[in-house]
Amino acid sequence: MSRLDLGLFIPSTSGSLIIAKGKPPQSVPTWELNKxxxxxxxxxxxxxxxxxxxxxxxxxxxGHWDSALEAFTLMSGLGAVTKNIKLVASVAVRTLNPAVVAKMAATAHDICGGRFVVNVVAGWNKFEYAQMGLWSDDDYYLNRYEYADEYLTILKRLWTEDHVTFKGEHFEIEDCVSNPKPAKMPEIVCAGQSDAALAFVARQSDYSFIGRLNDTPEQLGETVRKISGMAAEHGREVKSLTLLTVIAAETEEEAMAEKQRYINNRDSVAIEEWQRASGMDRNRADYKELPPEVSTFMSIPHVVGSYQQVAEHLDKLAEQGVSGACLAFPDFAADVPKFCENVMPLMTSR
Ligand SMILES: Cc1cc2nc3c(=O)[nH]c(=O)nc-3n(C[C@H](O)[C@H](O)[C@H](O)COP(=O)(O)O)c2cc1C
Structure with a gap:
């Protein structure tokens, strides 16, 4: 069985991936907590x-996700206080010119000794960008991965070439210079799920985030192979990662009870707004309210069980060719040490 990389969806936003009242899961996203x-x-x-x-x-x-630390700034800081771990910072491509991001990433890469990785976010939530005047019409949404493709082409060229001139549908760059160059090309991650996103991933990304709510490990394996095949057509290799909220305890009963507590304490107002923002507008004829056991966890896959059950689940992902799991927890400060001490030693894929 190959090794399963493990990562954290760090608590840089209030509430992480569980929309529930109480403390935890509500964490205030401070520098101290993230450090x-x-x-x-x-x-x-x-x-x-x-x-x-x-x-x-x-x-x-x-106030779910109302408070969010900025990713590049945060990861640059973390780069200076960590030693080996890779740091993946997300960039919303609509908000920053690629020449600006080329230099930000090169700087961050230097700070952390080459551990910096860029997660490309095309943007799906109109409200985030409309408030800045950056979503003039819905054409952007339809063409977002073409936009991201030009963006990445420019970014990679600025990281490797002395002078870059580029004329595309979305960008015009004239004799653009960006120094210093990163010591090695930063890796690229993309978490898009649509067909356009997968085509983009195959051409431009090194890692893809895969996995829908009820996918079995076998279904994830099929997606891993599909994406590898698409990348191979471009002579490239793309590894697959998956995002997972973990609720683990000594016994399955304890973990199940904890999950139920979050469902009972869900924040219905924030859930409704999240669903509306995700395009599931209540006024639309096809609006369907998600069941609480789904919406409380933002439709993100979650594994709930004893330490042994969680370890076995993660091993199954590795067996199916998934390269890594990015984990979120209800209470990062308490749960990350618990996971490292109790689950990691039980995994055969580590
Ligand atoms: C691990 C992971 C990280 C993500 N990070 C962000 C993010 O930082 N900001 C954001 O707006 N969306 C983020 N997303 C959403 C994706 O970028 C993407 O828009 C979404 O999966 C929908 O796919 P699509 O754009 O192909 O429709 C993330 C998704 C995953 C699974």
């Missing part, structure tokens, strides 16, 4: 950290 969690994961031998980019949250009593 503590990042340093613990680094020392424990985890492989990567991802910080998402968020410009607008969902309100409610929890």
């Amino acid at each position: 503590k969690v990042a340093q613990y994961a680094d020392e424990a031998g985890m492989d990567f950290l991802i910080a998402q980019v968020k410009w607008r949250g969902y309100g409610g009593e929890t």
